[in-house]
Amino acid sequence: MEHYQLAITAYDRPGSLERILRVIRHRGGKILTMNMQTISAEQLTLSFNLADRNLKSQMINQLTKLADIVAISDES
Amino acid sequence: MTTGAQWIVQSLKQYGVTTVFGYPGGQIMPLYDALYDGGLEHILCRHEQGAAMAAIGYTRSTGKTGVCIATSGPGATNLLTGLADAFIDSVPIIAITGQVPTTLIGTDAFQEVDTLGMSFACTKHSFLVTDPKSLPDILEQAFIIANSGRPGPVLIDVPKDIQLAREDYQQCLSRSTYCSTSQNQKSNQLTPSSAILQTIQTIQIAKTMIQQAHKPILYIGGGVIMGDAVSELRDFVCHTGIPSVATLKGLGALNIDDPFYLGMVGMHGFKSANLAVQDCDLLIAIGVRFDDRVTGNLNEFARHAKVIHIDIDSAEIGKLKQAHLNIQADAKAVLPMLEQNINIDEWRQFVLALKAQYPVRYDHPGEGIYAPLLLKQLSDKILANKKVATVVTTDVGQHQMWAAQHMLFDKPNMFISSSGLGTMGFGLPAAVGTQVARPNDCVICISGDGSFMMNIQELTTIKRKKLPVKIVLIDNARLGMVRQWQQLFFNERYSETDLSDNPDFLVLASAFDIPGIMITQKKQVLPALEQLLSSEGPFLLHVKIDAMDNVWPLVPPGAANHNMLESVK
Numbered sequence: 001m002e003h004y005q006l007a008i009t010a011y012d013r014p015g016s017l018e019r020i021l022r023v024i025r026h027r028g029g030k031i032l033t034m035n036m037q038t039i040s041a042e043q044l045t046l047s048f049n050l051a052d053r054n055l056k057s058q059m060i061n062q063l064t065k066l067a068d069i070v071a072i073s074d075e076s
Numbered sequence: 077m078t079t080g081a082q083w084i085v086q087s088l089k090q091y092g093v094t095t096v097f098g099y100p101g102g103q104i105m106p107l108y109d110a111l112y113d114g115g116l117e118h119i120l121c122r123h124e125q126g127a128a129m130a131a132i133g134y135t136r137s138t139g140k141t142g143v144c145i146a147t148s149g150p151g152a153t154n155l156l157t158g159l160a161d162a163f164i165d166s167v168p169i170i171a172i173t174g175q176v177p178t179t180l181i182g183t184d185a186f187q188e189v190d191t192l193g194m195s196f197a198c199t200k201h202s203f204l205v206t207d208p209k210s211l212p213d214i215l216e217q218a219f220i221i222a223n224s225g226r227p228g229p230v231l232i233d234v235p236k237d238i239q240l241a242r243e244d245y246q247q248c249l250s251r252s253t254y255c256s257t258s259q260n261q262k263s264n265q266l267t268p269s270s271a272i273l274q275t276i277q278t279i280q281i282a283k284t285m286i287q288q289a290h291k292p293i294l295y296i297g298g299g300v301i302m303g304d305a306v307s308e309l310r311d312f313v314c315h316t317g318i319p320s321v322a323t324l325k326g327l328g329a330l331n332i333d334d335p336f337y338l339g340m341v342g343m344h345g346f347k348s349a350n351l352a353v354q355d356c357d358l359l360i361a362i363g364v365r366f367d368d369r370v371t372g373n374l375n376e377f378a379r380h381a382k383v384i385h386i387d388i389d390s391a392e393i394g395k396l397k398q399a400h401l402n403i404q405a406d407a408k409a410v411l412p413m414l415e416q417n418i419n420i421d422e423w424r425q426f427v428l429a430l431k432a433q434y435p436v437r438y439d440h441p442g443e444g445i446y447a448p449l450l451l452k453q454l455s456d457k458i459l460a461n462k463k464v465a466t467v468v469t470t471d472v473g474q475h476q477m478w479a480a481q482h483m484l485f486d487k488p489n490m491f492i493s494s495s496g497l498g499t500m501g502f503g504l505p506a507a508v509g510t511q512v513a514r515p516n517d518c519v520i521c522i523s524g525d526g527s528f529m530m531n532i533q534e535l536t537t538i539k540r541k542k543l544p545v546k547i548v549l550i551d552n553a554r555l556g557m558v559r560q561w562q563q564l565f566f567n568e569r570y571s572e573t574d575l576s577d578n579p580d581f582l583v584l585a586s587a588f589d590i591p592g593i594m595i596t597q598k599k600q601v602l603p604a605l606e607q608l609l610s611s612e613g614p615f616l617l618h619v620k621i622d623a624m625d626n627v628w629p630l631v632p633p634g635a636a637n638h639n640m641l642e643s644v645k
Contacts, residue, residue, distance in 0.1 A: 013203075014192060014203075014204040014206060015192050015193070015196065015202065015204065018193065018196060019196050022196045022197060026197070057394065058391070058394070058395060061390050061391035061393070061394075061395075062391050064390065064391070065225075065226075065389070065390075065391050066201075067200070067201040067217075067221050068201075
């Protein structure tokens with residue numbers, strides 16, 4: 001199963017990280033590796049290595065809907 | 077300088093809110109103190125779930141943003157089912173919950189629960205206010221998020237100390253950029269394969285597909301109603317003459333006088349509607365989710381058709397069904413651009429023949445009441461009365477499907493039902509919210525004996541506010557839909573679906589000063605409906621039906637929609 005990588009910038013607010021992780025879990029994603037870092041008082045960045053490339057488009061669409069997300073890009 | 081609670085009340089008024097639904101408790105007391113003389117109408121429901129569902133009814137019947145309020149802990153947990161209902165049905169409501177003071181969060185304090193954590197799966201977005209200065213921006217953002225794009229519920233969890241904090245809140249409004257990144261800005265950072273190009277070229281391709289189709293069908297969902305695109309849809313249908321079907325949540329979007337409107341599609345849809353969809357060569361899906369209850373076996377759904385999918389939510393595009401053309405846009409804007417004259421006379425005649433071949437039949441043996449006929453007669457009376465607008469709410473189960481099949485809804489927001497979540501207990505509080513929102517209109521709650529018991533405490537709200545809600549209780553002394561499935565798919569092993577020890581519903585209603593009558597015979601139906609509709613105040617029509625009456629047709633789980641069951645084998 002080919003994996004893929006997403007890079008996310010999000011607002012650093014109560015619940016932001018959990019909300020992102022919940023969507024990935026609920027939409028069938030499997031996290032292989034993950035890195036999180038605050039980049040300012042307001043924002044954080046995340047990079048994910050996720051299993052199953054077939055889910056990539058749906059995963060991006062579902063994550064993009066979140067109000068926490070500032071930017072999301074496919075780094076595969 | 078005002079308190080946070082006073083600012084919340086002021087802000088709600090500023091955002092056009094006039095009425096809120098809620099239930100007080102310890103950690104929300106400062107807000108209730110502000111509500112005491114704050115100039116908002118507060119409707120005391122008797123369970124927080126009722127408050128959330130009343131807010132949904134209020135919103136769905138008016139288009140205004142509904143607001144519900146609860147305390148921390150059990151108050152907040154009781155809201156969740158209502159929020160989940162609003163989430164899946166894309167209803168913009170705002171939930172405000174009390175929370176223990178910020179200094180106690182995380183200490184397992186009395187009535188503390190992680191409301192924010194619980195909210196993630198059932199809200200479009202949620203906030204925990206940790207700094208009073210952020211309160212104005214959060215309130216503003218909550219209304220924007222709830223109503224933008226695909227609408228949905230937003231929760232704001234407000235600790236008690238924040239409610240009590242005195243600030244010059246006007247000065248705190250920063251027009252912050254929190255959550256203001258537009259979907260388009262985000263989409264532009266996606267790879268071209270997942271970004272949806274919104275161009276004139278796409279519209280032109282859609283027009284060509286429609287022009288070239290011989291057997292097109294419009295598949296219309298609740299998104300058309302939520303997106304205020306009903307008049308554009310009806311104009312489009314007038315111009316093109318394309319036959320149409322609706323989902324449960326799409327009922328009311330299409331013109332019921334259109335001879336090529338086939339009614340509801342799906343598991344309990346009409347045979348003619350399902351067969352037409354299965355036979356079409358172009359499926360134009362607007363504001364729909366390709367829900368499993370609509371599509372049946374997805375691989376078999378409209379299997380010969382090319383698909384155009386129009387939706388405001390990019391995540392719905394390609395989620396279940398891969399369309400040949402995706403248009404991520406507002407249907408209100410797109411539909412006028414697609415209007416054209418097309419020649420599909422042969423298909424239209426075929427659709428008329430299908431409708432004639434599979435008419436709805438109301439002949440039913442015996443003297444007992446046949447619920448589909450009763451609901452059709454009620455519907456006829458509602459449509460004949462041009463003086464009063466009527467809104468129907470339902471609970472969930474067989475009565476809901478019978479109402480969807482046999483009642484006609486000629487306006488959007490005339491039929492309010494828990495569609496996506498299928499929440500028993502929805503009908504009565506939704507009727508409360510609807511009647512509060514539309515005091516001069518007739519509101520009818522159609523319920524079943526199982527569902528009615530789930531939020532029956534809201535009869536008190538009807539009594540207190542003197543709401544003239546009419547209740548039609550279809551009572552088969554069973555948990556009917558589950559019983560039907562047990563009969564068909566579980567070898568008639570009727571596990572826990574016998575409700576024949578129900579209370580005397582008329583006595584129960586009278587305890588809340590609600591008069592009513594019970595009927596058991598066909599011949600009693602028409603006079604009883606007259607009595608129901610002519611009553612000045614609330615009224616309960618208790619309708620006893622046969623326990624073994626079933627909803628037909630039924631597409632068995634996993635089957636294709638052309639394989640409908642129409643009787644017990």
